[in-house]
Amino acid sequence: MAAPTSRRQQVEDAAFYPVDWLEERTGLVGGIKWFLYRKVPSDISWAQTLGSATLTAFLVQATTGVFLAMYYKPHPDTAYESIQYITNDVTLGWLVRGMHRWGASVFIILLFLHMARVFLFGAYKYPRELNWIVGVLLLVLGMLEGFTGYLLPWDETAYWATVVGINLNGTAPFAGPLLAQFLRGGAEIGTDTLSRFYSMHMLLLPGAIFALIGLHLYLVMRLGVTSPPWSKHPAGADRVEVPPAGRPGLMRPGPRGGVAK
Amino acid sequence: VDSHRDDEEPHVPGPSLWPIGFAIGIACVLIGLVVSWIAAAIGAVLTAIFGFLWIRDVTASTEPAPAVEPEVREVAVAPAPPTDGGDAALAPAAAAGEERYPRNVFLEATTLGLGAVIGGIVTLPVLGFAVLPPFLEQDRDEADIGPVDAFPEGEYVIVTYLADLEAGEVSRRTLYVRNNGLREDGQPSFTIVSNRCVHLGCPVQPNGPINEDERQVEDINGYPVSRIPTLPAGFGCPCHGGQYDIEGNRTAGPPVRALDRYEFAIREGRLILLDPYSVSYVEGEGGEATIVKYRHAGPGEHVDGWSALMYPIQAPS
Numbered sequence: 265m266a267a268p269t270s271r272r273q274q275v276e277d278a279a280f281y282p283v284d285w286l287e288e289r290t291g292l293v294g295g296i297k298w299f300l301y302r303k304v305p306s307d308i309s310w311a312q313t314l315g316s317a318t319l320t321a322f323l324v325q326a327t328t329g330v331f332l333a334m335y336y337k338p339h340p341d342t343a344y345e346s347i348q349y350i351t352n353d354v355t356l357g358w359l360v361r362g363m364h365r366w367g368a369s370v371f372i373i374l375l376f377l378h379m380a381r382v383f384l385f386g387a388y389k390y391p392r393e394l395n396w397i398v399g400v401l402l403l404v405l406g407m408l409e410g411f412t413g414y415l416l417p418w419d420e421t422a423y424w425a426t427v428v429g430i431n432l433n434g435t436a437p438f439a440g441p442l443l444a445q446f447l448r449g450g451a452e453i454g455t456d457t458l459s460r461f462y463s464m465h466m467l468l469l470p471g472a473i474f475a476l477i478g479l480h481l482y483l484v485m486r487l488g489v490t491s492p493p494w495s496k497h498p499a500g501a502d503r504v505e506v507p508p509a510g511r512p513g514l515m516r517p518g519p520r521g522g523v524a525k
Numbered sequence: 526v527d528s529h530r531d532d533e534e535p536h537v538p539g540p541s542l543w544p545i546g547f548a549i550g551i552a553c554v555l556i557g558l559v560v561s562w563i564a565a566a567i568g569a570v571l572t573a574i575f576g577f578l579w580i581r582d583v584t585a586s587t588e589p590a591p592a593v594e595p596e597v598r599e600v601a602v603a604p605a606p607p608t609d610g611g612d613a614a615l616a617p618a619a620a621a622g623e624e625r626y627p628r629n630v631f632l633e634a635t636t637l638g639l640g641a642v643i644g645g646i647v648t649l650p651v652l653g654f655a656v657l658p659p660f661l662e663q664d665r666d667e668a669d670i671g672p673v674d675a676f677p678e679g680e681y682v683i684v685t686y687l688a689d690l691e692a693g694e695v696s697r698r699t700l701y702v703r704n705n706g707l708r709e710d711g712q713p714s715f716t717i718v719s720n721r722c723v724h725l726g727c728p729v730q731p732n733g734p735i736n737e738d739e740r741q742v743e744d745i746n747g748y749p750v751s752r753i754p755t756l757p758a759g760f761g762c763p764c765h766g767g768q769y770d771i772e773g774n775r776t777a778g779p780p781v782r783a784l785d786r787y788e789f790a791i792r793e794g795r796l797i798l799l800d801p802y803s804v805s806y807v808e809g810e811g812g813e814a815t816i817v818k819y820r821h822a823g824p825g826e827h828v829d830g831w832s833a834l835m836y837p838i839q840a841p842s
Contacts, residue, residue, distance in 0.1 A: 340693075340694070340695040341693070341694070341695075424727055424728070424764070427725070427726045427727065428725040428726060428727060428764060430726075431725040431726040431823060431824045431825060432725060432825075434823040434824065434825065434826075435725075435823070435824070435825035435826060437835035437836070438835065438836070438837065438838065439838075440823070440826075440836065441822075441823050441826070441836060441838060441839050441840045442660075442838060442840055444823060444840070445659045445660060445840035445841075446656060446659055448659065449658070449659045450658075450659045450663060451659075451663045451665070451840070451841065451842040452688065452689070452696060453695075454689070454692050454695045454696055455692060455695055456658075456659070
């Protein structure tokens with residue numbers, strides 16, 4: 265081990281020791297750097313942040329959902345009362361439920377905006393076709409989350425909207441009646457319907473969404489971010505260094521250290 | 526983050542037996558907390574002693590682990606493969622008879638196969654558990670909805686009752702029941718119409734006055750069954766505007782057939798609800814109506830015509 269040369273060096277050694285310890289045993293630090301410190305096209309804009317925004321909205325749903333599950337009771341006799349209890353009696357319950365309820369709409373809206381951005385920018389083209397497909401699966405799972413979550417308040421709107429939604433599935437040719445029967449958990453909507461919707465809403469679907477988000481992000485890491493269609497730098501081409509035209513400023517910084525090339 | 530270490534050797538402490546004693550000590554403490562404080566004290570002493578020895582062992586030296594002599598296996602030297610390549614290159618190994626089915630391929634196949642078998646053993650029952658119950662044991666209870674006298678002749682009564690006594694209030698359903706009086710052949714006749722719209726299953730409402738003042742409530746099997754007289758000119762669905770006439774035939778909107786009906790029985794002067802059935806169109810009125818019964822179909826499904834062919838499989842209801 266090299267002898268520390270100065271007090272500053274000693275402090276740095278001490279500060280980095282836990283990080284180095286972790287890195288040596290897990291490689292996590294390098295992995296996180298690979299994940300976060302990526303090269304992106306210079307002409308990307310806020311439009312490319314819609315995916316991260318959607319991810320954030322999903323994490324908000326997952327977090328608030330976990331805590332709502334601590335108070336929610338998925339049985340026809342208790343579901344509505346437990347929602348009333350969460351909203352009116354539990355400390356900050358109105359806030360967490362409101363975040364989950366409105367965040368659901370935010371999540372779906374962001375999903376569509378992100379999808380529109382990818383479509384309009386042509387970012388689904390080679391070699392990113394599979395990521396588009398994974399994204400479409402995520403959209404379907406997100407809509408299913410909305411469908412299953414809508415029943416849980418167990419009020420009139422929830423009940424009849426779910427009746428209509430399940431019967432809509434039931435009108436699909438051939439497999440429709442079987443699908444509807446599976447969703448209802450029987451011939452009629454009842455106790456089994458509520459508990460199976462709850463199980464799908466908080467276990468099955470989020471699990472699948474988490475897994476697919478992992479795959480989605482891995483493909484983004486591997487394939488990189490696309491330039492916008494109006495980019496002056498074609499993908500794959502070597503960048504031509506353009507010498508600064510005018511006075512160095514905020515938008516066009518001068519060479520580092522003020523030394524011209 | 527740059528590693529500030531110069532050496533590339535792993536920092537491995539030598540093997541040590543002290544953790545075993547340490548673990549026994551911890552176990553003694555935990556047992557002692559339940560059984561007696563003496564055992565706990567002995568455990569604490571053991572924990573302290575072995576913990577100290579373990580820490581001393583670990584911190585004493587971090588010498589690199591002794592280099593292990595690489596294991597060498599006697600390998601039968603195969604004759605040099607011919608230089609022309611292709612299939613001929615495999616010939617010597619096959620001829621030697623030792624690589625025909627290599628051990629690692631066998632182990633790989635065994636591991637994957639065993640994994641698949643275990644996965645199947647776990648997954649299939651769970652899938653069956655998730656999927657099958659809705660399709661089995663779907664027996665519909667008969668329901669008593671009150672004495673025949675409670676239904677005045679020629680008038681509709683709104684009946685709410687429990688379709689499944691075990692499920693309780695969640696199975697409360699609504700029917701429109703009309704006593705048609707005696708038919709020409711002397712048999713009693715009732716028109717019992719389900720309130721579920723055959724578009725997508727919303728509750729249809731009577732288009733006409735509902736006589737709340739004459740509501741009757743009767744406890745049957747521990748749950749209230751209510752009967753409210755009404756004078757509908759037809760039935761209408763609030764969801765998507767489906768309209769039906771007084772016999773349940775569709776007159777407007779998206780529904781695909783007439784409202785579903787129920788079979789009935791009269792036992793000891795009481796009206797008993799039997800199985801539901803679907804109807805495409807009701808010809809005639811009241812007790813003299815001509816009705817072709819179809820098996821109970823879901824909302825939105827045609828029961829006759831070519832589009833009925835799209836629903837060949839029906840779930841039990």
